[in-house]
Amino acid sequence: MAFISSGYNKDKPMENRITDIGPRKYDEFYHPIIAKNKGKWLYHEILEPGVLVHVSETGDKIFTVRVGGCRIMSCTHIREICEIADKHCGGYLRFTTRNNIEFFVDSQDKIAPLKKDLESRKFAGGSFKFPVGGTGAGITNIVHTQGWIHCHTPATDASGPVKATMDVLFDDFKSMRMPAHLRVSLACCLNMCGAVHCSDIAILGYHRKPPLLDHEYLDKMCEIPLAIAACPTAAIKPAKIEVNGVKLNSVAVNNERCMYCGNCYTMCPSMPLADAVGDGIVIMAGGKVSNRISTPKFSKVVVAFLPNETPRWPQTTAVIKKMVEAYAKDANKYERLGEWAERIGWERFFEKCELPFTHHLIDDFRDPAYFTWRQTTQFKF
Amino acid sequence: MAFISSGYNKDKPMENRITDIGPRKYDEFYHPIIAKNKGKWLYHEILEPGVLVHVSETGDKIFTVRVGGCRIMSCTHIREICEIADKHCGGYLRFTTRNNIEFFVDSQDKIAPLKKDLESRKFAGGSFKFPVGGTGAGITNIVHTQGWIHCHTPATDASGPVKATMDVLFDDFKSMRMPAHLRVSLACCLNMCGAVHCSDIAILGYHRKPPLLDHEYLDKMCEIPLAIAACPTAAIKPAKIEVNGVKLNSVAVNNERCMYCGNCYTMCPSMPLADAVGDGIVIMAGGKVSNRISTPKFSKVVVAFLPNETPRWPQTTAVIKKMVEAYAKDANKYERLGEWAERIGWERFFEKCELPFTHHLIDDFRDPAYFTWRQTTQFKF
Amino acid sequence: MKHKTPLLDQLESGPWPSFVSDLKQEAEVRAKNVKGVEYQIPVDVCDDLLGILELSYKHKRTHWKHGGIVGVFGYGGGVIGRYCDQPEMFPGVAHFHTMRVSQPAGKFYTSKYLKQLCDLWELRGSGITNMHGSTGDIVWIGTTTPQLEEIFFELTHTFNQDLGGSGSNLRTPSDCIGSARCEYSCYDTQALCHTLTNDYQDELHRPAFPYKFKFKFDGCPNCCVASIARSDMSFIGTWKDDIRLDQKEVKAYVGGEYPPNAGAHSGRDWGKFDIQKEVVNLCPTGCMRYEGGKLEINNRECTRCMHCINVMPRALRIGNERGLSILVGAKAPILDGAQMGSLLVPFVKVEEPYDEIKEVIEAVWDWWMEEGKNRERLGELIKRQGFQKLLEMTNIKPMPQHVKEPRSNPYIFWKEDEVEGGFTGDINEFRKYHQR
Amino acid sequence: MKHKTPLLDQLESGPWPSFVSDLKQEAEVRAKNVKGVEYQIPVDVCDDLLGILELSYKHKRTHWKHGGIVGVFGYGGGVIGRYCDQPEMFPGVAHFHTMRVSQPAGKFYTSKYLKQLCDLWELRGSGITNMHGSTGDIVWIGTTTPQLEEIFFELTHTFNQDLGGSGSNLRTPSDCIGSARCEYSCYDTQALCHTLTNDYQDELHRPAFPYKFKFKFDGCPNCCVASIARSDMSFIGTWKDDIRLDQKEVKAYVGGEYPPNAGAHSGRDWGKFDIQKEVVNLCPTGCMRYEGGKLEINNRECTRCMHCINVMPRALRIGNERGLSILVGAKAPILDGAQMGSLLVPFVKVEEPYDEIKEVIEAVWDWWMEEGKNRERLGELIKRQGFQKLLEMTNIKPMPQHVKEPRSNPYIFWKEDEVEGGFTGDINEFRKYHQR
Numbered sequence A, B: 001m002a003f004i005s006s007g008y009n010k011d012k013p014m015e016n017r018i019t020d021i022g023p024r025k026y027d028e029f030y031h032p033i034i035a036k037n038k039g040k041w042l043y044h045e046i047l048e049p050g051v052l053v054h055v056s057e058t059g060d061k062i063f064t065v066r067v068g069g070c071r072i073m074s075c076t077h078i079r080e081i082c083e084i085a086d087k088h089c090g091g092y093l094r095f096t097t098r099n100n101i102e103f104f105v106d107s108q109d110k111i112a113p114l115k116k117d118l119e120s121r122k123f124a125g126g127s128f129k130f131p132v133g134g135t136g137a138g139i140t141n142i143v144h145t146q147g148w149i150h151c152h153t154p155a156t157d158a159s160g161p162v163k164a165t166m167d168v169l170f171d172d173f174k175s176m177r178m179p180a181h182l183r184v185s186l187a188c189c190l191n192m193c194g195a196v197h198c199s200d201i202a203i204l205g206y207h208r209k210p211p212l213l214d215h216e217y218l219d220k221m222c223e224i225p226l227a228i229a230a231c232p233t234a235a236i237k238p239a240k241i242e243v244n245g246v247k248l249n250s251v252a253v254n255n256e257r258c259m260y261c262g263n264c265y266t267m268c269p270s271m272p273l274a275d276a277v278g279d280g281i282v283i284m285a286g287g288k289v290s291n292r293i294s295t296p297k298f299s300k301v302v303v304a305f306l307p308n309e310t311p312r313w314p315q316t317t318a319v320i321k322k323m324v325e326a327y328a329k330d331a332n333k334y335e336r337l338g339e340w341a342e343r344i345g346w347e348r349f350f351e352k353c354e355l356p357f358t359h360h361l362i363d364d365f366r367d368p369a370y371f372t373w374r375q376t377t378q379f380k381f
Numbered sequence C, D: 001m002k003h004k005t006p007l008l009d010q011l012e013s014g015p016w017p018s019f020v021s022d023l024k025q026e027a028e029v030r031a032k033n034v035k036g037v038e039y040q041i042p043v044d045v046c047d048d049l050l051g052i053l054e055l056s057y058k059h060k061r062t063h064w065k066h067g068g069i070v071g072v073f074g075y076g077g078g079v080i081g082r083y084c085d086q087p088e089m090f091p092g093v094a095h096f097h098t099m100r101v102s103q104p105a106g107k108f109y110t111s112k113y114l115k116q117l118c119d120l121w122e123l124r125g126s127g128i129t130n131m132h133g134s135t136g137d138i139v140w141i142g143t144t145t146p147q148l149e150e151i152f153f154e155l156t157h158t159f160n161q162d163l164g165g166s167g168s169n170l171r172t173p174s175d176c177i178g179s180a181r182c183e184y185s186c187y188d189t190q191a192l193c194h195t196l197t198n199d200y201q202d203e204l205h206r207p208a209f210p211y212k213f214k215f216k217f218d219g220c221p222n223c224c225v226a227s228i229a230r231s232d233m234s235f236i237g238t239w240k241d242d243i244r245l246d247q248k249e250v251k252a253y254v255g256g257e258y259p260p261n262a263g264a265h266s267g268r269d270w271g272k273f274d275i276q277k278e279v280v281n282l283c284p285t286g287c288m289r290y291e292g293g294k295l296e297i298n299n300r301e302c303t304r305c306m307h308c309i310n311v312m313p314r315a316l317r318i319g320n321e322r323g324l325s326i327l328v329g330a331k332a333p334i335l336d337g338a339q340m341g342s343l344l345v346p347f348v349k350v351e352e353p354y355d356e357i358k359e360v361i362e363a364v365w366d367w368w369m370e371e372g373k374n375r376e377r378l379g380e381l382i383k384r385q386g387f388q389k390l391l392e393m394t395n396i397k398p399m400p401q402h403v404k405e406p407r408s409n410p411y412i413f414w415k416e417d418e419v420e421g422g423f424t425g426d427i428n429e430f431r432k433y434h435q436r
């Protein structure tokens, strides 16, 4: 392949270099009706799952059709999205904060053909390319992260578990039978790029083994003081290690104190902790972000560990399905999963979701742990 | 005065020594009706403030008249209590967990004469000896501690502020117009012997100056390592100090880090922190102990400091009175002060109680402080 | 009066019983001494107490110094030593030690017994007491060192009465009035309090603990002795079965025949009793319904908060299958913040000789005595080593009842044997699949 | 296909869009190359991506190594370096860096623009993207080091498009759709997001911070971009005056003319709409009443939780006196636990050029850059030095709105100048009144 220059001259990098121009301005991309009615919207209605109408005080209406996007997208796929937008929407579309695609049309009669077109498109493997849904009191797309497709610290994959889970929850992506929004998120390590710490249901990749120590290379490849400083539990100490005859500067890890957070590995490649059986998934539940009725809540750990069962994580999807059904059956209208758990009490949550309660779920991390224990005689048998 | 021997022989301390016999057995002191109906009680009623009847399944009734006790009691006063018990109650009485006295009578017609007798007795100074009240949704006796009458670490007196406060709250000791129980407690230093950490209203003695250092004697009178270890904020370091020519082992205190807790003084008499202007009172509110409706709550600091205005602490009693009236006026039936504050929001509490909000009231002690800040957009202007 | 007390005098007015007036009256009695008592400590002890207190009111600082170790032979507690810092001015209180006398459970007395105690304390002490101290003892304020043994000797020989606790011991346990006079009581608080106090006399008198340890006994969740806030181990009555419900009596409350909450709110006109508003809507679990004049309770969802029972004691009564819950770790804020008791044992039957209960107590003590640092309260140890550790050491199965909510951080410490393959991996094996 | 992927193949079935199918389709397109593109990175990049992912599915471990510092000249962010640990097996992804392309506010696009971006990324990268990354960027996954500058040059010259943030910079801000298509929006999120992104380009591209810093903009408390959970500084719309209320429309909802919550619950039969049960009783402040067909709101007690408005958008509308609240410190759990944003500025008007808002931002940055340790997020600094300190450094008056509740510990640190007489007392003066 022949090198094609963009015009960049590596010997004179500053030569007519352009920087600090930021992103393109949003309003270049507004649908005309949006441009005209911005700030004038009166109300909206969800006409059917995945289809919204917003009505303006000018009398204008904008119709939105939302389709599930799998966040890893090839340019080929994006071009197909563009083709659809050109065909139905005058080329206008957007992406949501949960990686769905929104197509805009300016009249109600354009919805049906658009939907038909979208639903008709499938991948070779048989899955839908553009399932319509993800609105209202249903289960929308899963926010997730890189996993094994691009990151160096994951304890599980991202796209795989997400695909497997969305397959199981698919009907609820396309319907609105839940008591309230139910948000599922995934993060492949506890850096939590998916910000799963406040989702109704969270899938979290987690390591369970302390780092391996590549003594022979550690001092060469890492700043030992930085690795030591990175450890939140002060589990790492400097150590002199004899490797085939030579004494080398390295580190020692106190396994008792390690919580497998991987911070050391982020600082030092010679301390890998990925492990086929040690790594897996923690399930969290009951978080929320909105300030509606109750204030935002953190997700709570409800299953301490599930193995990485590639390629479809059956135990993980089964646990999630069980929680979703128990919630759908028992919660009140408008009640988020965490609000439900708090109303019935966590003792009932575990009972209704048929989840075992293990010692791992009791907080023992720092002072605030105390506040999660039960300081009252009020409990249910 | 001539020494009277009890029979104890200090040269043979073990000579027919009796130990480990514990307290007298409670049932020696039961009123006959109580002895007979113990465990058989059906229900009770508060006939009037300070007067209770308990009805047994046997049909028996026991009538209780509760009188305010000032916890410091002379034997002369106790003898007077006994005289009353002999006259009206067959000699039976008890003390409550809040230092009130309960007289028992076995028939309703004995109540009036007993009450009349009690209310008629006054101290030379004019105060009541035996005010009847302290029941139901009123304000009962203040639990308190030693203060200047016996302890070495107080930041305020106990009995004085209590007397001044009870004088101000006296009508509510004798009535039941409050929305719910209102408990006032006092502790003269943050050891909190009064366990004021969960009272509706708490009066807390608090120092505000770091310890003075008696370098010349410190090493002689204290175990320096113990003093250093006692400090929760690690504000104390060993130091060599030159006192008139000689270098002495002593300590240095980092005033920035000191929170005036007095732990060092408990360990080391050469580090006194009592100070006429530094010491004073912190007012806390909103705590509760019972598990009724809401779970137990800690009291919150609502006034960071009030000076020790001997002998009657007018500012302290005024603040308390304001809170009591605002609560009485605004709270719902059965609603404890803390439940009320949480329902209307603390921003309203300060408004309705006309208390200024100062930076001191924002928690900055350790990790859990975070949980007391406001992590939501929900607030009232 | 020996000393002028212009400041204290201002505390004699006002309706509430004045401790100043009482101290003065005692001072007077001692000065007059009509009974001709051979006072064993200075006659003017109360005068000097008033004097030094007046001085504190002037200086706004205490005039008491540290105690130093005084006590009775063989006991590590029961006496709090005190000396004043102006002995020349106030010789009567130069030595002014406190004695803690173990109160009877439930704080029941006969006048006869109280008078006997007074005889002793007037003779050998200041005649000033606290009825009672915050922990529960009868507190005798002020005597001299030589009198300590004399008092102890007479207490034990003449009155069959022991001292209470102080120092790093079990402290004097105390209880609510319980079944002696309360229909809400789920167990006999006096019986349990008294029995454990006596069974653990050695722990109470001889310091073997890292720090103080307190028991308190509440007959029900109303917590009238505040056990959940003030005891390292609180024993709170509860029940397992259904609230006993009498529909006829419910009607009577609704009809206004009985005052709600046994008349506790009669000081104000709150309007007609509204069972929906005052009971059903305030139930924290929402497990009640009132329909067609009938009250229904879904007892399985009830958390036994006592509210409905408190409001309608004649219609609702505690269940029959009774026992208690054990909560642990409550303490005052020193050092790293106050704690309420955390639920350790949701339910245990209360049956003599209380072996099941004592097993828990002793397992907790063993752990605390093994691991607790000097001056570390149980609650602080639990915080430091974790609630999981407590469960492990007491052999109690973890259950959701132990938590308000599960942890929100994923920082789980796994035990090596819980993780397949353990913690020792082989880096070279790893490198076979992952180049540097 | 270049590599067998038996495990991944199992992720092609099932209804949800399969990323595996999509990757395969891209691999095929590149192999066929009907458009005759002069691919600047290996043609089989997607095949090798599938191959290495399959290997991870087999080993249950990632095969990516640390990045090392790659990027474009003069920028400290926008590129995440990646190398695989099996370059011989998968040369196509031996170098596989990510580029973060700054998305337009609101994530609005035209097909024209998206196609242009595709042209560039197919030519110079893997053709694989994330639409979008969790922070908000368009994420281009996989290219080689030499292409970084070329891509940046074309982006800036041809597309007037810059890179996003990574490293210890301001990260690419993102916003909810806001007033562009939402009746709940209290301010123009796109305008504010875009303006601040551009005004702070230097902070975004050149690492000068202790650690990453994130802005997110939500038009109302529903928080559709989750700002309160995911940004060091979140800007959430709110209002000061009354909810606009149309009784006629309320009747229409009660009468069943409109679906409650705009039809969000239509997937199930929840029975007839019950305004008392579904709105009034769920109001967290209990500040609503429905009587005689009229809805009343005591707006002074309303905390603007949005519930009633969400349920009846045609009857209730946000107030007219609009602005935003600023919350600070939200972050993921590393290191000492996750944080939600804590309220710093209850209300500020949103008026160009946003000086009032920028003052707060810059005061916060000054403090954090001064005091923050390496890799210490703002939230962690606030925890370490205290919320009081934050208020002091930002010159914001403490008010009860700042706290959920006042402190329950009395451990107040007084400043020396707040205490009469200061901290330096004289021990000898003290000893005049208090002997040793």
Ligand code: SRM
Pocket: A044, A046, A052, A095, A096, A097, A098, A099, A100, A134, A135, A136, A137, A140, A141, A143, A180, A181, A183, A198, A199, A200, A287, A288, A289, A290, A291, A292, A334, A336, D175, D176, D177, D178, D181, D182, D183, D184, D222, D223, D224, D225, D226, D261, D264, D310, D311
């Ligand atoms: C399109 C989107 C904003 C964007 O800029 O992309 C959006 C759009 C709307 N949201 Fe949202 N929300 C969007 C993400 C969110 C998120 C963020 C998230 O999930 O990561 C939240 C916070 C969720 C949480 O609390 O964990 C969110 C919490 C809400 C709520 C509060 C729901 C609740 O019960 O707590 C409402 C109010 C409602 O649904 O009535 C709301 C309401 C709405 C409305 C009705 C606003 C309006 O009048 O247009 C929009 C259509 C609702 C719908 O989808 O049914 N939106 N909404 C996002 C669509 C994501 C998706 O593809 O599914």
Ligand code: SRM
Pocket: B044, B046, B052, B095, B096, B097, B098, B099, B100, B134, B135, B136, B137, B140, B141, B143, B180, B181, B183, B198, B199, B200, B287, B288, B289, B290, B291, B292, B334, B336, C175, C176, C177, C178, C181, C182, C183, C184, C222, C223, C224, C225, C226, C261, C264, C310, C311
């Ligand atoms: C006598 C005493 C027990 C004792 O062993 O001495 C006692 C006795 C009763 N308490 Fe109590 N409580 C006593 C201290 C307490 C305490 C402890 C304290 O205040 O330090 C509490 C916890 C207070 C708190 O939560 O901060 C307490 C919280 C209750 C409650 C729950 C009240 C609430 O609204 O939370 C009830 C239920 C009720 O009042 O209906 C209650 C109910 C009762 C009843 C009605 C029980 C009964 O059926 O006999 C008794 C008479 C009530 C009354 O006084 O109006 N008792 N009660 C204590 C009297 C103290 C005093 O002299 O005033």
Ligand code: SRM
Pocket: B144, B145, B146, B150, B151, B152, B153, B191, B192, B193, B194, B195, B266, C080, C082, C098, C100, C130, C132, C133, C134, C135, C136, C137, C138, C139, C164, C165, C172, C212, C214, C230, C231, C330, C331, C332, C333, C334, C335, C377
């Ligand atoms: C006498 C009494 C206060 C009163 O006036 O009633 C008292 C008095 C003292 N307490 Fe206390 N405490 C008393 C009940 C309490 C309580 C309440 C309770 O037991 O229910 C508490 C709070 C509950 C708890 O234990 O946490 C209490 C928490 C403390 C503390 C803080 C302990 C902690 O871990 O937080 C100290 C400090 C210490 O132990 O050094 C303390 C220390 C002290 C000392 C010994 C002062 C010292 O540091 O040497 C006081 C001696 C005063 C004196 O000169 O007589 N006292 N102390 C109470 C005991 C009387 C009795 O036996 O009945």
Ligand code: SRM
Pocket: A144, A145, A146, A150, A151, A152, A153, A191, A192, A193, A194, A195, A266, D080, D082, D098, D100, D130, D132, D133, D134, D135, D136, D137, D138, D139, D164, D165, D172, D212, D214, D229, D230, D231, D330, D331, D332, D333, D334, D335, D377
């Ligand atoms: C690409 C992205 C995940 C995704 O698939 O979308 C991502 C990927 C990485 N994040 Fe992240 N973070 C991404 C959004 C987030 C978010 C969510 C957000 O911004 O809303 C969070 C949680 C919110 C927060 O900032 O706290 C997040 C919290 C972290 C953390 C933990 C930071 C902390 O203080 O807790 C780390 C660890 C670190 O910084 O070393 C991290 C580190 C990383 C690194 C750079 C791994 C590392 O340690 O070097 C990941 C590079 C993966 C790769 O190879 O591409 N990432 N990261 C997201 C950025 C795309 C974009 O620009 O749009």
Ligand code: SF4
Pocket: A145, A146, A147, A151, A152, A153, A154, A155, A187, A188, A189, A190, A191, A192, A193, A194
């Ligand atoms: S969550 Fe962890 S593993 Fe996943 S992308 Fe973020 S840093 Fe990488």
Ligand code: SF4
Pocket: A210, A211, A230, A231, A232, A233, A234, A235, A236, A253, A257, A258, A259, A260, A261, A262, A263, A264, A265, A273
């Ligand atoms: S994984 Fe985390 S806890 Fe364990 S050693 Fe590394 S940094 Fe420390």
Ligand code: SF4
Pocket: B145, B146, B147, B151, B152, B153, B154, B155, B187, B188, B189, B190, B191, B192, B193, B194
């Ligand atoms: S609270 Fe403090 S000052 Fe008061 S008695 Fe207890 S230890 Fe002494």
Ligand code: SF4
Pocket: B210, B211, B230, B231, B232, B233, B234, B235, B236, B253, B257, B258, B259, B260, B261, B262, B263, B264, B265, B273
């Ligand atoms: S008063 Fe408390 S904080 Fe201050 S030095 Fe003494 S022990 Fe430390």
Ligand code: SF4
Pocket: C176, C177, C178, C179, C182, C183, C184, C185, C186, C218, C219, C220, C221, C222, C223, C224, C225
């Ligand atoms: S705690 Fe319960 S049992 Fe004990 S006195 Fe109070 S109400 Fe009665």
Ligand code: SF4
Pocket: B293, C282, C283, C284, C285, C286, C287, C288, C297, C301, C302, C303, C304, C305, C306, C307, C308, C309
């Ligand atoms: S005891 Fe409390 S929880 Fe149980 S039914 Fe009565 S009010 Fe409800």
Ligand code: SF4
Pocket: D176, D177, D178, D179, D182, D183, D184, D185, D186, D218, D219, D220, D221, D222, D223, D224, D225
């Ligand atoms: S956050 Fe509010 S303004 Fe923004 S999209 Fe969601 S509902 Fe609309």
Ligand code: SF4
Pocket: A293, D282, D283, D284, D285, D286, D287, D288, D297, D301, D302, D303, D304, D305, D306, D307, D308, D309
């Ligand atoms: S916005 Fe929320 S708080 Fe305000 S009135 Fe509506 S429901 Fe109540």
